[in-house]
Amino acid sequence: MPRVLRPRAKGLALLAAAVLAAAPAGAQPRAPHLRPAETSDEGGIWALSEKAELAARQSAERNRDPALNAYVAGIIAKLAPEYQGDIRVYVMDRPFFNAQMAANGYGEVWSSVLLRAQSEDELAYVLGHEIGHFSENHSIESYRSLKARLGATMVLQAVVTVAAAGAAVNAGSAQGATDIMRAASAVSDLIYLGQLAAYFGYSRENESEADALGFKRAVAAGYDPAAGAAIWRSLMAETEASSFKRVREQQARPNVFNTHPLSVERVKALDDMAAKSPVKASTSDRKAYRAMIRPHLAVWLKDDLRRRDYGQSLVLIDRLSTQGEDLGVLTFYRAEAYRQRRGEGDLELARKAYAEAGAHADAPIAAWRCLGDLSLQAGDRAAAKTAYETYLARAPQAQDRWLVEASLKKLSEGSAT
Template structure:
């Protein structure tokens, strides 16, 4: 669920005062195609707020407007959502985190960090199906109704605050801004009733499992591999383990960076069990490879930008893990070796610079190596105090790209190296 942060306090006030807002009955909880919220209901209030967030997303500088990418992803969403597709609007956001969300009014975001981590279209379809299941099953309203029945309106308000706060964070213009919104929201939750948090998170795990199963079902009915969910969730667990940061490695993986729902092994097992019950069998290695190659064709034009964005997260262990997975079929080796080298260069610990040299050199043996590879290699040689190699690499860059805008900086660097002075070329890659 997504909601604008500047409108959060008004909704919180209404809920904390215990204002009676009608909520649909439990037996009517599943949304129907084209369904609108009841007048003066909690859902209608949330819809009003999410419309404001949707307008912000529509004009956001982070929105990806590439027509081919948007059409490709909207096609996947339409297949998964079936008769509900007319209720949904999709916005692709250039954000380097694994995240997708679908608000109760059909406003849907998919972040490019998800697209970078998925290896097949089936995996993207599963995540969209998972979010669609939250939408179709009305999980946000069900969470409110569940706690309200067992506690009180003030406690139930914490449910809405927590869900809304996560959505506000996801819709923030930057990671730091999102983190600030999350901190604000946590303060509001604490002020209402700390004791309700345990009940909320327990129910959240239930709804996440429900979304896994329903999401896998709708994706399977749309012709996608029902085992794809297990693959993408397992990928996230493995990526978490590859982090440079111990705190991240020790924490359970999350469905999205602002989520409160741990991704546990038993959830993966449940997806696989459900696939078996549907009579499906895992794809053969050859079929899975073909799916990866087909998906890569669709995302190849954006791969360099997404890898650049991922490096900005500054968790180079995770970026290297992603690149390793992207390399499994020996595709795009010039590009992938270049960005592996960049990750090692930027981290710069232990023998990282030596590893960076190896990857830059490997990248240069492929035609798709970025134009800046020789320049970046020269910079690493300089840092390793290998002056002759640095001069060679810088010179090669200038020879191949004499009209590059940064040639004058590289020439200054070469002059400094020849004179024995210390100077540095600004890192204009990131």
């Protein structure tokens, strides 16, 4: 049964609805090479962004590979030639899919994005999306929106509290006063949650706009129109395979506090744009893209496993393997995922994967050590001995050599008895 509000509460609810409907005006598109006045809203945000940029430059997580950073900068130059010198994007070695850009042009792209993109086209779409946020001043729009809404919220909540207190004093009974204060609390909560919902909804509009602007920039630079939807489909496949139920269900549970559009809606919008695009082919080379990230592949995969979402990591490794390259590294980390997950049958899957990795020239040397350990655990002494001996032959200076030699000695003694 719906709660019946007293006349005073009804009036406050109507006032709340009026405030929630009020939205701040958006900022104008950004002109190149301009710096805001220090006393302006944007000037204050720039000051904070510059501090964050300094921290990023000095961070131990910053990837300092000159070739990789030059490659990312080159994509930015293709996508936003008018903002040359305005945008600076840092590659950060972090195992989560994220890219961001601040009001002053400082941006980050995390290694998980580069690991999951299968081509320069897909990476260009992600970077184009962030440039869309930058060009349309979305950060300053969001700041002003939140500032205006929270300001109105605090004022309105104060009005609700004062009015309710006055009504409670004049109430005919203690119970009546309590009812009034509870009603006031409910309305106050409604105002606050409504303001937050309106703010996050506003952000979703910005995300959709950034998608469209990034798409337009990517296509203008000659990138594949299908790349934007492709990378989101890959992420959706990973989400569906997640080891965690809450992750698997997240894209099927829309709520007012989701800042990004639902993946299915996003993919459909991008597919619709691609269908209307005059550009139909990619200008980038997938092998060239893989060559660029290859020096970091092992480190990034190791970091990805630290998230302990082995379902997602295995789908990622399968996708990376479709090009038929880096199979030693990829199969080794598939084995690592099985070994660390330790589900039913996983250790045997890991043992087979380590052995498969060893058949490729690029397999990490640790594959033979791990194969020896799991073979010994499985009771396959001959396979363990062969794996350990191969490991020592390939890594004569290994720090754990003494441990492996001790294991070999026990295997030999066991064979003798």
